[in-house]
Amino acid sequence: METVLEATLNGTKSSPPLHPYYPLEVEIAGYIANEYSVIQLLLAFGSGCAAILSVTYVAAKRIRSQIPTSELLTLMWFVLSGCIHFFFEGYYAYNFKAMGGRQDLFGQLWKEYAYSDSRYLTQNAFVMCMESITAICWGPLSFIVAHMITTEHPLRHPLQAIVSLGQLYGDVLYYATSMFDHYYLEKSYWRPEAYYYWCYYVFMNLFWIVIPLILLYNSTTAGGRAFKALQKMDRSLQANGAIKKTL
Template identity: 45%
Template sequence: MGILSFLSKPEEEKVLSTRHPYYPTDLKLTNYTEPTHSTAVLLISFVIGLIVISGISLAVIIPKKTVESNHKPIFLWFIITGSIHFFFEGYFALYHENIAENNGLFAQMWKEYALSDSRYLTSDPFVVIMESITAVCWGPLSFLTAYAIYENLPFRYTLQIIVSLGQLYGLVLYYLTELMEGAAHCRPEAYYFWGYFFGVNFIWAILSVTLIRQGWHQISNFAKNVVRKKDIGVSRELWVNVII
C-alpha cells in the first residue's frame, strides 16, 4: 500500500521526498544531491583559499612603510572579509535556488555549512536578502576600506565603522532569527551549532566591535585636536587684540 501510495503521488512530490541529512527532518529539498567531497576536503579547501588570499595581501601590505604596523592586520582582515563576502557569499546570492542539487566546490561548501543552518538550501527570504546585501555592499566596501588603509586616506575610519557596523547588525539579525525558532534548522550535534553556526560567525562579532571602537576613538581624537587647535587660535587672537 505504501508503494502504491508513493507511485500515485505527483512527480514533483516524489522529488521533494529525497532523503537528506538536514534539519528539520521533514525539510523538503528539490533534487538534492549528496556532496562528492568529504568534510575534511571542503574545510581544507576553504582554509587553503584563505591562506592564498592572506599571503598575497601580506606581500602587498608588509613592504608599505607609510602604513603603521598595527594597521596592517586590519588591512588583511578587510581583504579576507571582503573576499568572503564578495565571492563566497556572492555565489550564494546568485545561485541559492540551485545549491541543493549543485555539486560545484562552493555549492558543496554551502551544503556543509547548511548542516548548521538549512535555511541556506531553501532560499529562505531573510538569508537570501541578508547575503545579497552583504555581497553587494559589504564586500566592495571592505575592499575600499583596505585600499583606504593602504593609501592612508582620511575617510578610512569612517568606512571602517560603516562596514563593521553593517556586519555586526546583519550578524545579530542572523543569530536572533534562528535562535527565536529554537535553532530548528541546525543538526543536533553540538559542533554544528557551536562550531559552524555560532563559532565561525562570532569572529565577525569580535572583530567588528573591536574595529568600531578603534575607529570611534580615532575620529574622536581627531575631532578633539581640531577643537583644541581652534581654541588655541581663538585665544591667541583675543590676546593680540587685548595687547593692541
C-alpha cells in the same frame, strides 16, 4: 492482513528522509549529496583563506613597508572579509534558488555549512536578503577600506566604522532570527550533533561579531581624538585672535 491504507502509512513511516538536514521534513529542491569529503572541503576553504592572507601580507609590505602590525592585521581582515563577502556570499545570493543541487566547490561548501543552518538550502527570504546586502555592500567597501589603510586615507576610519557596523548588525540579526525560531517556534535548523552547532554556527560566525566590535571601537575613539584635536586648535586660534584684538 494489513489494508492498503495501513501499508501505505507504514511505508511512509519507514521511508528514509530525503536529505540529512534539519528539520528533516523541510523541502530542498533538487538536492544532491556532496561528492567531496568534509576534510577536502575544509582544507580547500582553509587553503583559500591562507592564500588570500599571504598575498595580502606581501602586497601590503611592498606598498607600505613600515605599516604597524595592528594596521596590517586590520588590512588583512578587510581583504579576507571582502573576498568572502563578495565572492563566496555573492555566489550564494546569485545561486540561492538551486543550492541543493550545486556540485561545484562553493556549492558543496555551502551545503556542508547548511548542516548548521538549513535555511541556506530552502530559499529563505531573510538569509537571501542578508547575504545579498553583504555581497553588494560590505564586500566592495571592505576592499576600499583595505586600500585606504595602505594609503593612510583620512576617510578610512569613518568608512571602517560603517562597514564594521554593517557586518555586526547583519550577524546579530542572523543569530537573532535563528534563535527566535528555535526558542519560540521550536524550529531548529541545525543537526543534533554538537560539532555543527558550535563549530559551524557559533564559532565561524563569531568572527563577524568580535572583530567588527573591536574595529568599531577603534574607529570611534580615533574619531573622538580627531575632533578633540580640532576643538583644541579652534580654541587656540580663537584665543590668539582675541589677544591680537586687545593689542
